[in-house]
Amino acid sequence: MDKVRLGLIGGGPEAFIGQVHRYAAFMDNQYQLVCGVFSRDQQKNHEAGEQLLDNSSRAYSSIHELIEKESALPEAQRVEVIAIVTPNISHFEFASAAIQAGIHVFCEKPATFTLAQSRQLQQQLEQSPVLFGLAHTYIGYPLVQEARQRVIAGELGDIKKVVVEYSQDWLAAKLNNQDSKQGSWRLDPNMAGVSCCVGDIGVHAANLAEFICDMPITRILADLASVEDNRQLDDDAAILVRFKNNARGVLIASQISVGEENNLSIRVYGSKAGLHWQQQQPNSLRIMPGDQPAQEIRTGFDYLSDEAKRFTRTPAGHPEGYIEAFANLYSAFADAVKRARTHSVKHSNANGVPGITEALAGMQFIESSVKSSQSGNQWLALDTFDPGSNK
Structure with missing residues (x-):
């Protein structure tokens, strides 16, 4: 080769x-x-x-x-x-x-x-x-690709509400990780920039929401905090968001939530149905129609979209995870x-x-989150970047 x-x-x-x-x-x-x-x-x-x-x-x-x-x-x-x-x-x-x-x-x-x-x-x-x-x-996970395709196909109807969370505990003081090599530079504004938590994981949550919903976030109101003492950058964040179609959203990012491992999850609610995906259970996608029993979609089956199949490596029942998604x-x-x-x-x-379009959207999300929080939790408008432009 x-x-x-x-x-x-x-x-x-x-x-x-x-x-x-x-x-x-x-x-x-x-x-x-x-x-x-x-x-x-x-x-x-x-x-x-x-x-x-x-x-x-x-x-x-x-x-x-x-x-x-x-x-x-x-x-x-x-x-x-x-x-x-x-x-x-x-x-x-x-x-x-x-x-x-x-x-x-x-x-x-x-x-x-x-x-x-x-x-x-x-x-x-x-x-x-x-x-x-x-x-x-x-976005390298097959069922993240599947979730996006079901939104694009109109299966959920008009998107009304999005709840996305990325919670970890590795920067909680009780876990004694504050002086670790990974933690020290991420908490240093001279190395990490204006944000730790939002810049490290909050931006992942925002990207996931924009990708699945196939539309950009256009406004935010952020509340960032350094929950643990003597930190210059945030380790916890709660952010209200609005999307291009004025759908409402909540984004939670935290690195001090004791007991959480790498809890990235998203729920998207439309006028017809909702969906739920969790990174720690990545081979399952829950589809929740308003007038039918909920369905569990699994990787490895022919009913999946071409996009999901392209990122699927093993037959059904053979779990794929983080390294495989990255490899995709x-x-x-x-x-x-x-x-x-x-x-x-x-x-x-x-x-x-993902490419320069997502880079611009991510950096604007990070900087605007910090600005919104520092200005007394004000709503800020964001430039809109087309999340599908890198196809």
């Missing part, structure tokens, strides 16, 4: 999310890891190169050295995609440099440190054939990169993978 040549920025062997990206990229045998900048600590960077690369000399000291030396290689050997899995502060610098060098980018969310930087990336991409993918993992995005991005080798494509044509 002609694999896509991948470079990793950040995500050395000890990094949780870096390991997840590697698992996802390698699952379908579509990528070969050829180079990287795995750590700012050059000893750790060298050790990671020895462990992860066939040629450890391609473990570079910086993104700039990577671009310079990879660009000097024959086209058939040089890196094609870089995956950015560093703290938020460096996303824009690395993505911008890669785009300028003509290298495709797959980036952790949020895409940038500020909305202004996301707009700069958009301008760069408009002038470039480079593809840009964003790691909104949860990586594989879809690889297909787009391979197509771009021989065809002219635009940045918004990344085979359904």
Whole structure:
């Protein structure tokens, strides 16, 4: 198989999310890891190169050295995609440099440190054939795709109400995680940006709601808090939302809800029916018609939409989860990169993978949530971005 040549920025062997990206990229045998900048600590960077690369000399000291030396290689050997899995502060610098060098980018969310930087990336991409993918993992689940298709088909009728929740407990003080490596940078405004909880998980919840409902959030009223003492950024959020059709919504995001693991769930209520999906039980989708018994939709059956089938890997009754969902995005991005080798494509044509449109929407959601909360919980209007523009 002609694999896509991948470079990793950040995500050395000890990094949780870096390991997840590697698992996802390698699952379908579509990528070969050829180079990287795995750590700012050059000893750790060298050790990671020895462990992860066939040629450890391609473990570079910086993104700039990577671009310079990879660009000097024959086209058939040089890196094609870089995956950015560093703290938020460096996303824009690395993505911008890669785009300028003509290298495709797959980036952790949020895409940038500020909305202004996301707009700069958009301008760069408009002038470039480079593809840009964003790691909104949860739309990679088959039944999230199915939920969206049932909304689009009108099975729920007019959307009236959306309740989306993403609750965790790993930043609760009683769990003694405040000083962990993962927690420390996410709670540091110089590394994470204006928000911890909303920027880390609230933006996932917003993206999931916009994707399934096939329409953007247009207004929000946010109440963010640092529930635990001595934190500069939020660890808990409650946000009222309005969608393009004026549907009402509630978004809950929390990293201090003791007892919660990774509780991402969504309920969508229309004029004809409702639906319910939970990330911790991802192979089931509950459809709730107003005049019939509720139905449980399961993965692996022929009655599912083509979109859900495309992201389904195993027969019914064989559970699929987070890594598989992530791998679905990586594989879809690889297909787009391979197509771009021989065809002219635009940045918004990344085979359904979230991209710069979702990056803009996400950064605006984060910054507006903070602004709404700090201004006394005022309603704020958002620019509308078409959530389907990256098909």
